[in-house]
Amino acid sequence: MPESEMARELTPREQKYRRILRAAIEVFASKGYFGARMTDVAEAAEVADGTLYLYFEGKEHLLMSIFDEVLGRFIERLDEEIANMTDPAQKLSVMIRLHLETLGRDHALAHLLQIETRHSRRFMSTFSRGKLGEYLDRVRDIVEEGQEAGVFRRDISPGLATNLVFGAVDELVTSWLLAENPGDLLRHHKPLVRVLTDGIARGRGRQGGSS
Amino acid sequence: MPESEMARELTPREQKYRRILRAAIEVFASKGYFGARMTDVAEAAEVADGTLYLYFEGKEHLLMSIFDEVLGRFIERLDEEIANMTDPAQKLSVMIRLHLETLGRDHALAHLLQIETRHSRRFMSTFSRGKLGEYLDRVRDIVEEGQEAGVFRRDISPGLATNLVFGAVDELVTSWLLAENPGDLLRHHKPLVRVLTDGIARGRGRQGGSS
DNA sequence: CCCGCCTGAATGAATACTCATTCATGTTTG
DNA sequence: CAAACATGAATGAGTATTCATTCAGGCGGG
CATH class of the missing domain: 1.10.10.60 (Homeodomain-like)
Structure with a gap:
């Protein structure tokens, strides 16, 4: 008991x-x-x-266990936080914040996930896509939900949007990791969300910066 | 001679x-x-x-040589192709096409770069940033140029935009690589460029799809 | 209350094996 | 024939994993 x-x-x-x-x-x-x-x-x-x-069971199992534990906890937390939210854009923002928060707080963990993940991604893809696949599914869910709600554009495939979101966050973390003096990873949160939703092209109308 | x-x-x-x-x-x-x-x-x-x-000289040098050769040739070609272009948006498009073309054509090479790159990224970042850094510099150049020309938004840092672009392309390639039946990588070119420039959020005005 | 028996978690030296690298020996070329 | 190139068996450094042994502390009998 x-x-x-x-x-x-x-x-x-x-x-x-x-x-x-x-x-x-x-x-x-x-x-x-x-x-x-x-x-x-x-x-x-x-x-x-x-x-x-x-x-x-061995060295490899040890590595896998790290992923399962860490990603498992991460997904749990994510699900909790977005459970009673309705706006997909907000969910996306929360997801990215959580991602940056988790890795920004733990440099060693970030290093491990960013540098060693790839090898296991191949491995993982071999049978069950594993916890990473679960995470990617969450991203896709949010995108699809957003499209249905009319908040996100419908003329792009959810798969591509998922690649955009995950790829951008992932690359941001990696470049932060390899930078000389990284600073706080979370400071990129708002700009990243904005550039993801609005894109690179010059907006029609609204324009933020003054300089 | x-x-x-x-x-x-x-x-x-x-x-x-x-x-x-x-x-x-x-x-x-x-x-x-x-x-x-x-x-x-x-x-x-x-x-x-x-x-x-x-x-x-040895195993590691062999790996490094692959990167240097392949990326070197890639950058050369990129420079040639965009040499006498003026529109940054077009340059971006060409760069992405070249990226997808190069990897889409050579599955083994793609696998090597996507899976093994990370390890060497740490290594490379330790001293010379290497050819990959050179490539990333090209991306950033195009972004900055686009901002100066007023084609790209000025309210995002070039660094972040670079992360967005490279991260998205990179992740697209990886997911293509791990997919069951990948199809032609190049078919993603146009949608990718569009989602990069316009973003995920529902556009104000123009809307492509009918369904 | 004390003693000695057990249990199984923890130890770490020994094992068994894998590979990157070398170099003494062949083989081709001019 | 000499020089340059190529060979591939032998080397030995390095390391994941094993397992015979130790030992702390719970437990029952005296």
């Missing part, structure tokens, strides 16, 4: 599980997945090499 | 150099850079293992 639904104390096992995950994020991020040794992860987590194998 | 400037016969050495590069693209694409063995590359190129080292 679980103590209580919310805020239950983590079991010692869960604590160690998370400690290893956290360590793996740091190590994989700083040395790259292939450059990192399991010994490094063990050292960072302050456990013995063998202990890793009591919690994860 | 070079035979002639253009269309010179390739020396035997150049031929073998290219054969190895081509083989490396195929092998790296199909097994992933880290999963591929030098032996595999040698076999695919129909040369001995040791021969690889007569043409490249």
Whole structure:
């Protein structure tokens, strides 16, 4: 019987599980997945090499677990936040804010997801598209909903719009990651949402900046 | 003394150099850079293992050479094609067409660039930004030019616009790559350019689709 | 209350294997 | 014949994973 639904104390096992995950994020991020040794992860987590194998099936499974955990939590939060919203444009904005927030807060995690994601994207695409696919589905849902509501243009395919949105956010994060002095990722939120919705071409009428 | 400037016969050495590069693209694409063995590359190129080292300093250098060659040629072609154009919007369109054309034509190359690029992006960003940086500079140039010419909106930073453009194209290619039955990548050209310039939000006035 | 038995989580040295790279030896070319 | 080029078996460094062993602490019997 679980103590209580919310805020239950983590079991010692869960604590160690998370400690290893956290360590793996740091190590994989700083040395790259292939450059990192399991010994490094063990050292960072302050456990013995063998202990890793009591919690994860192997190196690859460890990497996958990071994605599943992180993306799973992210999607959960996203669903909560947009659950009782009606405006698709607002949902889109929230989604992007959450995306930037999550990665902007955790540099190591961002590095891992942006740099190592691709390899697993191929892997993931092999069978279930995995959690990333789930996320992309959310984006598409919002776009379609927006089109039905008449807030978004109907003359573009939802797939293409999804590519635009995800690609832009993803690339923004990557360039932030590789920049010399990145600053706060969230400062790009409003401009990004605007350029996504309004596009690059000069607007007919409204024009923002003065300089 | 070079035979002639253009269309010179390739020396035997150049031929073998290219054969190895081509083989490396195929092998790296199909097994992933880290999963591929030098032996595999040698076999695919129909040369001995040791021969690889007569043409490249090592595995990593081989990978880098692919980027430099391919991106170098791409940028050259891009510069040629837009050299005597004046409309920034048209330049943007040409750039995107070239991007889609180049990758749409060569599945293995696309796979390699989309999947393995990230690792090397970190590497590249460490010192010289490399050819990819050069490409991104081209995108930014076009955007800035467009803003000065009044064709593109001035209220977004060129950096952000660059992220939007490159991110969208990049993500489009990736999703094409991972799709079950991809079709022709170029069919996305026109819609992509339109959604980039006009954005997702419902246009004020003009509306394309009938359904 | 104390002691010694158990359990299974944790350890980390040893293993078993994979590959990038080398170089002694052949082969072609001029 | 010499020089340049090509070969591919041998090398050895590096590392994911295993498993025999340790040990903390719960538990029952004296």
